[in-house]
Amino acid sequence: MSDAPLHRLYLHYSELPYSLRVLYTAVLLVLGVAYLFAGIYLFYTYSGKDGNPLTLSYEDVVIAYSGSGKDSRLESALRGAMRTMLPAEEITPIITWVREGADRARYEQAIKPMLDKRCLTCHDGSNPHLANLNGYDNLRKVTERDTGAGVFTLVRVSHIHFFGISFVFFILGTIFSHAYVRPVWFKCAVVALPFISLTLDISSWYFTKLYHPFAWVVIISGVVMALSFAYMWVVSMYQLWFSPTPIVVIRRQGGDTPPVG
Incomplete structure (x- = not known):
């Protein structure tokens, strides 16, 4: 763990008023449930295209964006x-x-x-x-050969995903920014990864129509986004209510108990 000094504008959850901590908790709970339902919907939408409705496979992704070809x-x-x-x-x-x-x-x-x-x-x-x-x-x-999602359909879905998911991770990243995580570069990487993954994910929808192995980029990007979401959610919720205040934060406060409100 790095002993990098605290930024002068950094506030740990323990330094925030209870009203804001309750707000953050409520947002985390709603976002967590929403992400879970999104995952269920994603599985339901894409699984089974390869003939097996019990799995979400590489072939399912290829067929979704490039078509079955037959x-x-x-x-x-x-x-x-x-x-x-x-x-x-x-x-x-x-x-x-x-x-x-x-x-x-x-x-x-x-x-x-x-x-x-x-x-x-x-x-x-x-x-x-x-x-x-x-x-x-x-x-x-619709009885003609399946060529996957059309380009204009992808454009429509792309702008919805870019706007919607960016806002989700902006909110989650803002809450997570109050967490005490070291080294600092790792914390910054966790915050940035979802946005990088989102860009790679959506870009690969189009590339998969041209070259099927880009479906792996779609899959990996989705997994990275989910892992980033889970990490930020768990760390934020844990430090909001369950973890002790970090020593460096206590030292900065001079040992005083932070005010609540």
Whole structure:
């Protein structure tokens, strides 16, 4: 551990008023639950694209951004994120219909009633961010070969992720900045890593469409972000309420108990 002197503007959690510490704790709890739900949603969205819904694999990431190269978008969705929206006895005939050429006569007779019942509540064309399954002509577009997420879809999702996740880690990093962690360079690295990982992650979405091994960058960047979040969350929560005040902070206070409020 480094004995680097405390910065004159640094305040440890023990020097903060209780009202601010309670605020930080509430924010940490909400962010922690939100990150957990985000992880569950991420797994649910991307797992199963390779045929195994129990794992989130390299192949799942490749298919998500570059496409399967053989299956249609409709098949990939029915095997992945949408697999729980229809019973298995309805998914199989839809996939068979797609692979046999997706003819209009069979669509009108057998496929349309299933889609009208199961899918059109969300996929009726009213939401521009969801595939339109309303009518044969619209459905034909998603029975073509799966090429992964479109560039403009990635652009839309990219700016949402950049803004949203940056704010999350700015808030978490601000709270974590009050933690006593040495050496200082390690603390700075932990604060910076999520932003570097976020940039690499989102950039690699596009590169994966061109060169599949960039999917590993997506995976590793996501893991690094999660580990950084977990470390800052645990250290902040522990030092907020459970750890003793560091000796160097006590010395700076002259041994006095800090005021509360």
